[in-house]
Amino acid sequence: MNVQLVTRPLDDPPTIGKSATGIEGLDEITYGGLPAGRPTLLCGSAGCGKTLFSMTFLYNGATQYNEPGLFVAFEEKPEDLVKNVGSLRYDLQRLIAEGKLAVDHVHVDRNQLEESGDYDLDGLFIRLGFAIDSIGAKRVVIDTIETLFGGLTNEAILRSELRRLFEWLKAKGVTAIITGERGDGALTRYGLEEYVADCVILLDNRVQEQLSTRRLRIVKYRGSPHGTNEYPFIIDAEGITVMPITSSGLAHDASTERISSGIADLDEMLEGKGYFKGSSVLISGMAGSGKSTTAAHFADSVCASGQRCIYFAMEESPQQIVRNMRSIGLDLQSWVDNGLLKFVARRPNLYGLETHLASMHREVAEFDPAAVVVDPMSALMAAGLAGDVHAMVLRLVDYLKAKGVTGLFTNLGGIQAETANTEMQISSLMDAWLLLYNKESNGEHNRQLYLLKSRGMAHSNQVREFLMTRNGIRLREAYIGPDGVLTGSARLAQEAKEEAAHLQRLQEVARKRRVLERKRQEIGAQIELLRAQLASEEEELAAFNDESQSREDRARQDRVAMQASRKSERVATLKQSSGKA
Amino acid sequence: MSEQDGYNLRLYIAGQTPKSIAAIANLNRLCEKHLAGRYNIEVIDLMKDPALAQRDQIVAIPTLIRQLPEPLKRIIGDLSNAEKVLVGLDIRPT
Numbered sequence: 001m002n003v004q005l006v007t008r009p010l011d012d013p014p015t016i017g018k019s020a021t022g023i024e025g026l027d028e029i030t031y032g033g034l035p036a037g038r039p040t041l042l043c044g045s046a047g048c049g050k051t052l053f054s055m056t057f058l059y060n061g062a063t064q065y066n067e068p069g070l071f072v073a074f075e076e077k078p079e080d081l082v083k084n085v086g087s088l089r090y091d092l093q094r095l096i097a098e099g100k101l102a103v104d105h106v107h108v109d110r111n112q113l114e115e116s117g118d119y120d121l122d123g124l125f126i127r128l129g130f131a132i133d134s135i136g137a138k139r140v141v142i143d144t145i146e147t148l149f150g151g152l153t154n155e156a157i158l159r160s161e162l163r164r165l166f167e168w169l170k171a172k173g174v175t176a177i178i179t180g181e182r183g184d185g186a187l188t189r190y191g192l193e194e195y196v197a198d199c200v201i202l203l204d205n206r207v208q209e210q211l212s213t214r215r216l217r218i219v220k221y222r223g224s225p226h227g228t229n230e231y232p233f234i235i236d237a238e239g240i241t242v243m244p245i246t247s248s249g250l251a252h253d254a255s256t257e258r259i260s261s262g263i264a265d266l267d268e269m270l271e272g273k274g275y276f277k278g279s280s281v282l283i284s285g286m287a288g289s290g291k292s293t294t295a296a297h298f299a300d301s302v303c304a305s306g307q308r309c310i311y312f313a314m315e316e317s318p319q320q321i322v323r324n325m326r327s328i329g330l331d332l333q334s335w336v337d338n339g340l341l342k343f344v345a346r347r348p349n350l351y352g353l354e355t356h357l358a359s360m361h362r363e364v365a366e367f368d369p370a371a372v373v374v375d376p377m378s379a380l381m382a383a384g385l386a387g388d389v390h391a392m393v394l395r396l397v398d399y400l401k402a403k404g405v406t407g408l409f410t411n412l413g414g415i416q417a418e419t420a421n422t423e424m425q426i427s428s429l430m431d432a433w434l435l436l437y438n439k440e441s442n443g444e445h446n447r448q449l450y451l452l453k454s455r456g457m458a459h460s461n462q463v464r465e466f467l468m469t470r471n472g473i474r475l476r477e478a479y480i481g482p483d484g485v486l487t488g489s490a491r492l493a494q495e496a497k498e499e500a501a502h503l504q505r506l507q508e509v510a511r512k513r514r515v516l517e518r519k520r521q522e523i524g525a526q527i528e529l530l531r532a533q534l535a536s537e538e539e540e541l542a543a544f545n546d547e548s549q550s551r552e553d554r555a556r557q558d559r560v561a562m563q564a565s566r567k568s569e570r571v572a573t574l575k576q577s578s579g580k581a
Numbered sequence: 582m583s584e585q586d587g588y589n590l591r592l593y594i595a596g597q598t599p600k601s602i603a604a605i606a607n608l609n610r611l612c613e614k615h616l617a618g619r620y621n622i623e624v625i626d627l628m629k630d631p632a633l634a635q636r637d638q639i640v641a642i643p644t645l646i647r648q649l650p651e652p653l654k655r656i657i658g659d660l661s662n663a664e665k666v667l668v669g670l671d672i673r674p675t
């Protein structure tokens with residue numbers, strides 16, 4: 001029971017005790033259950049679920065709240081009753097054997113009955129009293145006491161006795177449900193609402209567009225606040241679930257955590273991180289634009305991170321989805337096998353829109369997933385009136401947000417005015433909106449993806465080409481040409497052109513490099529030659545230098561020798577004088 | 582009283598209420614008048630034996646059940662309207 005109620009602050013504590021019904025949703029809208037120790041009138045037309053509803057009240061009381069219950073059946077025999085609620089997997093036989101439940105069939109047959117004089121219903125009181133005391137019943141259901149009006153003729157006695165009965169039930173301190181058939185212009189055919197004034201609940205089963213939806217409304221609840229809307233409810237094998245979805249308000253937390261879209265290139269467009277956790281994402285596009293594939297990627301990524309995901313398939317069977325996604329390299333079956341992925345496949349026209357959302361509501365409550373995929377949400381249009389879709393989706397989105405579940409909805413739509421209108425209604429509820437479309441150019445259709453909005457982040461504004469490969473979805477950087485975004489073969493041609501240009505450039509560079517190299521080699525050779533010339537000239541110079549040196553040396557020696565020969569005596573004299581001194 | 586045409590009657594009451602007392606008196610008087618020697622009345626007080634109310638499908642008090650002869654017949658009320666009682670018990674006034 002995680003539904004948050006924000007409609008009313010709890011300043012004033014409830015003054016009356018409540019007896020929980022254990023019916024999911026009902027306890028929320030009644031703020032705790034039915035008035036304890038008082039009778040509640042449950043009315044509705046034939047076949048709207050009164051008997052199952054009241055039996056669920058007893059069953060839950062016996063199994064969950066340890067409150068034994070008594071079922072007083074005026075219409076069905078106990079064995080029929082046990083069989084009928086067997087459809088809800090209620091094992092009444094066991095409860096009866098354990099003394100937690102008693103069933104009393106009160107049979108009044110007018111044909112066998114003659115009335116003579118004054119009487120009262122003490123027999124009924126004694127029966128009820130005895131049955132209540134024998135199992136210590138805290139809960140009593142009387143279904144449908146108005147049958148007595150058919151069996152007994154004296155309405156005046158009946159009315160006063162019924163009044164006494166309800167007083168007596170109150171005095172007994174049992175929490176009772178009295179069921180009544182809906183009458184013309186009145187809640188019940190015999191005006192039981194006059195007697196049972198504490199709490200009146202109206203059940204309704206309406207058929208619109210050949211689809212029936214069960215609804216519940218609390219007409220009055222004395223001494224207690226209560227939800228005043230009509231709430232859809234469903235009856236199936238799991239029991240009864242009431243949808244108090246409208247009670248969820250805009251008070252959900254806004255997470256800053258991110259959750260991957262499952263497509264790396266798309267994450268890149270979303271600040272490189274993906275969607276916000278708990279946000280609602282709408283993927284709209286024409287048929288065959290890749291909505292389901294995008295959704296499957298997301299589901300795959302959620303499961304890969306070890307979290308649970310529910311995939312509500314409205315048009316394809318789970319086997320079909322698994323097979324199709326295998327072709328792009330996604331193995332969804334393994335996630336199904338290890339319990340992380342749950343497929344819920346339902347035809348949209350199986351039941352009404354509200355019932356769809358009610359059952360989704362419960363699947364989510366039971367499976368507690370991190371993310372939910374609805375593929376395609378537009379299929380629900382077939383299950384309800386156009387005006388209802390907006391309100392219903394709003395409830396679902398609110399519910400998912402309140403639970404912090406990321407919701408991904410696909411929507412089949414296109415340029416047509418009708419579907420665009422749907423998108424306009426739904427898209428304002430969505431935090432992120434991916435637009436997928438096929439664009440025709442050069443005689444071919446190519447997929448494109450555009451992130452129309454993504455609240456709260458600086459997302460890419462580019463149109464990307466959307467490719468489905470054997471290894472999943474790839475988003476290509478778009479080529480922007482003079483005629484807009486180039487996709488498909490136009491993009492390939494552009495790529496080839498650029499490739500050729502690139503190659504040409506490379507070749508040019510190589511050629512220039514070769515020319516330069518050759519030049520370097522030529523100049524190198526010239527340098528070698530000049531250096532060799534220089535070297536030989538240096539050698540020549542050296543040789544010349546040596547020659548002139550030796551020539552000078554010789555000349556000097558000759559001069560010395562000549563001098564020596566001229567002044568040889570004087571030298572000898574000097575030598576002598578110095579020898580004397 | 583023979584087995585074939587004998588009347589086996591049961592009167593269910595809940596304590597000694599004015600209605601119960603009236604019903605017993607009315608029944609006795611009728612039987613004496615129309616079924617003298619051919620009837621048997623059993624008065625069951627549900628206050629003392631409440632389980633019988635469910636077993637015998639009693640809703641209104643007082644209830645008179647004709648056990649025999651078959652088929653089963655029921656009359657509710659204090660039996661103050663003798664004509665209706667006779668019709669209900671399928672007795673032709675003698």
